[in-house]
Amino acid sequence: MEQASFLTVSQVVNALHQQGFLTIFRLDANQLTCSAGTFSADEFDIVELYRVRGNAPETGDMIVCAIRSSLKGILITRCDTSGKPTASLLQMKQPSL
Numbered sequence: 001m002e003q004a005s006f007l008t009v010s011q012v013v014n015a016l017h018q019q020g021f022l023t024i025f026r027l028d029a030n031q032l033t034c035s036a037g038t039f040s041a042d043e044f045d046i047v048e049l050y051r052v053r054g055n056a057p058e059t060g061d062m063i064v065c066a067i068r069s070s071l072k073g074i075l076i077t078r079c080d081t082s083g084k085p086t087a088s089l090l091q092m093k094q095p096s097l
Helices: 009-018 088-093
Strands: 026-028 031-034 037-039 045-052 062-068 072-078
Touching: 009 045, 009 062, 009 072, 026 072
Parallel strands: none
Antiparallel strands: 026 031, 031 037, 045 062, 062 072
């Protein structure tokens, strides 16, 4: 799927909401959590991934993931200096960013 270019995290989130990715996930240890429960790495897929560049060095880049499990949702996390997500769980799911 060809990905559009976004300038801000909120633009990505708005576009994903329009596609039905409504649940907000957070990373908790080695699993994703949301109000409906927890999901281990084998219980979800990253179906879209966007890197949004920070507009100042101290803000850093962000990764926005469209997640599909029994729910469709969004996870937002920071990048490390190499541009990969800081969360090891996401590195396992999406090794080549």
